[in-house]
Amino acid sequence: MQHLRTTVARLRPITVSQTTKSLSQTAPRVAEAVPLAPQPFRRLSASVGSEPFLNGTSSNYVEEMYYAWLENPKNVHKSWDVFFRNANAGAPPGAAYQSPPPLGGKCQIPARAQSLVGVQPSVQKLVEDHLAVQSLIRAYQVRGHHIAKLDPLDISCVDFDDAPCTVGFQNVGLYGLRESDLDKVFRLPTTTFIGGNQSALPLREIIHRLEMAYCQHIGVEFMFINDVQQCQWIRQRFERPGVMHLGLEEKKTLLARMIRSTRFEEFLQRKWSSEKRFGLEGCESLIPALKTIIDKSSESGVENVIMGMPHRGRLNVLANVIRKELEQIFCQFDSKLEAADEGSGDVKYHLGMYHQRINRATEKNITLSLMANPSHLEAVDPVVQGKTKAEQFYCGDTEGKRVMSILIHGDAAFAGQGIVYETFHLSDLPSYTTHGTIHVVVNNQIGFTTDPRMARSSPYPTDVARVVNAPIFHVNADDPEAVMYVCNVAAEWRNTFHKDVVVDLVCYRRNGHNEMDEPMFTQPLMYKQIKKQKGVLEKYAEKVIAEGVVTREAYEEEVVTYDKICEEAHSRSKDEKLLHIKHWLDSPWPGFFDLDGQPKSLSCSSTGISEEELNCIGNIASSIPVKDFTIHGGLSRILRGRADMVSQRVCDWALGEYMAFGSLLKEGTHVRLSGQDVERGTFSHRHHVLHDQNVDKRTCIPMNHLSPDQAPYTVCNSSLSEYGVLGFELGYAMTSPNALVLWEAQFGDFHNTAQCIIDQFICPGQAKWVRQNGIVLLLPHGMEGMGPEHSSGRPERFLQMCNDDPDVYPNLPVEDFAIRQLFDCNWIVVNCSTPANFFHVLRRQILQPFRKPLIIFTPKSLLRHPEAKSSFDDMLPGTEFMRIIPESGPAYASPDKVKRVIFCTGKVYYELARERKNRSMEESVSIFRVEQLSPFPFDIVRHEAERCPNADLVWCQEEHKNQGYYDYVKPRIRTAVDRLRPVWYAGRDPAAAPATGNKQNHLLELQRFLDTAFNLEAFPGIQ
Ligand SMILES: Cc1ncc(C[n+]2csc(CCOP(=O)(O)OP(=O)(O)O)c2C)c(N)n1
Ligand SMILES: [Mg+2]
Secondary structure, three states: OHHHHHHHHHHOOOOHHHHHHHHHHOOOOHHHOOOOOOOOOOOOOHHHHOOOOOOHHHHHHHHHHHHHHHHOHHHOOHHHHHHHHHHHOOOOOOOOOOOOOOOOOOOOOOOOOOOOOOOOOOHHHHHHHHHHHHHHHHHHHHHHHHHOOOOOOOOOOOOOOOOHHHOOOOOHHHHOOOHHHOOOEEEOOOOOOOOOOOOEEEHHHHHHHHHHHHOOOEEEEOOOOOOHHHHHHHHHHHHOOOOOOOOHHHHHHHHHHHHHHHHHHHHHHHHOOOOOOOOOOOOOOHHHHHHHHHHHHHHOOOOEEEEEOOOOOHHHHHHHHHOOOHHHHHHHHOOOOEEOOOOOOOOHHHOOEEEEEEEOOOOEEEEEEEOOOOOOOOOHHHHHHHHHHHHHHHOOOOOOOOEEEEEEEEHHHHHHOHHHHHHHOOOOOOOOOOOOEEEEEEEOOOEOOEOHHHHOOOOOOOHHHHHHOOOEEEEEOOOHHHHHHHHHHHHHHHHHHOOOEEEEEEOOOOOOOOOOOOHHHOOHHHHHHHHHOOOHHHHHHHHHHHHOOOOHHHHHHHHHHHHHHHHHHHHHHOOOOEEOHHHHOOOOOOOOEOOOOOEOOOOOOOOOOOHHHHHHHHHHHOOOOOOOOOOOHHHHHHHHHHHHHHHHOEEOHHHHHHHHHHHHHHOOOEEEEEEOOOOOOOOOOOOOOEEOOOOOOOEEOHHHHOOOOOOOEEEEEOOOOOHHHHHHHHHHHHHOOOEEEEEEOOOHHHHHHHHHHHHHHHOOHHHHHOOOOOOEEEEEOOOOOOOOOOOOOOHHHHHHOOOOOOOOOOOOOHHHHHHHHHHHOOOEEEOOOOHHHHHHHHHHHHHOOOOOOEEEEEOOHHHOOOOOOEEHHHHOOOOOOOOEEOOOOHHHHOHHHOOEEEEEOOOHHHHHHHHHHHOOOOOOEEEEEEOEEEOOOHHHHHHHHHHOOOOEEEEEEEEEOOOOOHHHHHHHHHHHOOOOOOEEEEEEOOOOOOOOOOHHHHHHHHHHHHHHHHOOOOOOOOO
């Protein structure tokens, strides 16, 4: 702490008077100034560049002058006019310059300023001084935020020890200026707006205005932005004199909002002093901040705002921004409330919310939603973006003018969590952009018990935003007017440029991490300071009362009124007997369920499609539906192959997928497939986007040429992110039940970098938040001698998280056993072995009357396996997804003769079938493919096992024993056969890695477990 104070002391802004004093005392003059690095003089002609009086770094200034002169020669001093005329006329090097005439006193300068009239400094000195002033202005623009008074506690944790260049930049001596220059008038460059209507100002006033613009309670970090227009836009917003002044009504609204924000927390504290609520105390201005952003955005046409935020201040946001009924919030504190909905529910500070209302500032309709989220900080960021993108898509908002997202972050999490970076990188990608997100950081300068020195390596928690050129507005949250100002600018920025922007609310946390936590254990000095700190409402009320904005009585009355609102809501909350999690839904699906929130039926129409449709889609899949489009020769062969398949009435994997997507699209269902390299397909099998070989960027998506009234198909290669992109697609899928949204992992292995989305959202989403989701995960999986990576999509992990009981045979009616199982499950896990079954399971995902996540382990070598083809017959009306593909050979006809029933899933089936044939064991060994692993087809397994009473039961898998499916299926098969028969194992031995890196070993292992699978003596002691 002591160390920090020292650092900060060194960074205190030096006022003009201090500067003057230090100049006259220690006078760091020209000789001590940092040497200026020479730069090439690029823009003007060589003759100009070689003028002897211009040193290298004059170039910027001269350029400025030059452009001003080009606009109008009167814009510049006469001496420059002569100079540029000569230079332009081709004066030889050194000859363009002529001694200036005496300076005219045309510019308006304050009387107190020393007049330049009559003074005849050398032009060299004039140029140098102007250059110095320009550098000084630029230094404020670049570095002013370093010394702005951002920290309400005055114990700033930003440590600039390693960046000495930031210290003292405002010291005019650094630029070669002297005390005597302070009253000289300088022409302002076009890159500043501090002059207002004036084009020249005395240096003293220049510094004063820069201090006011950049070094008060707002620190603007923007000079890294590549776009010059955008930099100018920001300068205008902060530099123009008086620009931050708020009107009377704005101040009154602000005060009212501060009252609500503050008194809400106080009310909760009074009523439930020992309950965790992650209060907002210390950052109460978050509420007016968000409301300002929403008002301003509504003004410019935004109708729908989707928000994501962590624990801190969440209840307050629900109450005072979204306007959730207070009694609904208060009753959450009653632990005796009975749950009215299915599922395990979630704690109150994780629940989401959706609310449509009139925005009072604009009298326009606005829909606000706060997404439910897990504890995992920042995990909701991409989910919010995905939902926002989908909302934009469904309302045809291609520019983000009607729908926008706001993300609220904690300082530690914003800096520490990689998902923040991944989400930022989606912000400008065509298929993922939401056209600008406003990020608000509750920067209370602490993360639980860890202070920023230990929590990040960057000066600010917000530095990650610089990668996307987002401006960052740091603001002292104890100055609500400054907060309101930057929020207005942020909203205006987003609505002008449709790019991300960050508001960093520098504040403090009045209590511990939660209300039960003791912060003095770890931050004693900080908390001594916090205890002395007057509340922001109190400070602001004093200010506005002193200014005469409101009277003390009016203020006190407003406080009493709000307290009464809370009290009355509290009384009403006692009448609530049931806790309806459904009231906390962030993404309702109007019309999809019945009025009780149940599926309208419990049946699934046939997933088969007509021969005509198969042909129609097949033809599109094998053609180029636009004229004069040249595709690669290899692709022509692939398309010809598809055409042959269509004529032979068969599908391979890619064509099966085409049939599923194409038919859904034709039926009006939007399909979106996203992931790394999905357009072509990692394994070069899909080719959903054709590229003209002769015209750059000319592409064609045949799937969008199926019929004029089809739904749109989106297929998009994503950034190289799993966590971010899967989260995004989950949010996209959440928005509407009438879309098939698929995320494909490059290889199944890589899904685990998105584990948080799987564990916290996909698996338990419905149980926690009564919110269904039909997202599909395509995870390429299979042991093909590729080594430990690129082999396993880790089915064991997904299966371990299924909610069906391994030991209980489901008590469900026989006739709708399958659909009821689906309805009860938390997600569906399949590994299809045929294109037709893949086709059906994709279609079932939309045709079933509810939504569940679907995890599909997809093949690699089967994509081209000659036997892994399906006839059109298996896809016609009346056909459906087969949970188990039964034996169809001789063993099926004579079940009594079967000695062994092998259950397996996925690609190993083809290896087993080949081996059985080689061994001529088609009569004695029956092979069943369990295509749907979860919910487990207990009914079919029971039936098939009973048909073969003389057979032993074997589970065969190519994965290692501690991986794959074995642990999941074994107890379930046992349950299916009433534990009367054992289940044996044929597969690889337990191992730490998913697969060997040695091809030879791979084949040996394969042969070994095939030997076991077909050795009828392998398992002793049955029956
Ligand atoms: C991914 C993740 N890791 C750890 C935690 C545990 N945790 C909860 S709050 C918190 C501190 C968060 O600090 P900050 O982001 O600054 O928010 P604040 O609580 O200060 O508002 C931590 C580490 C978590 N919730 N999520
Ligand atoms: Mg914090």
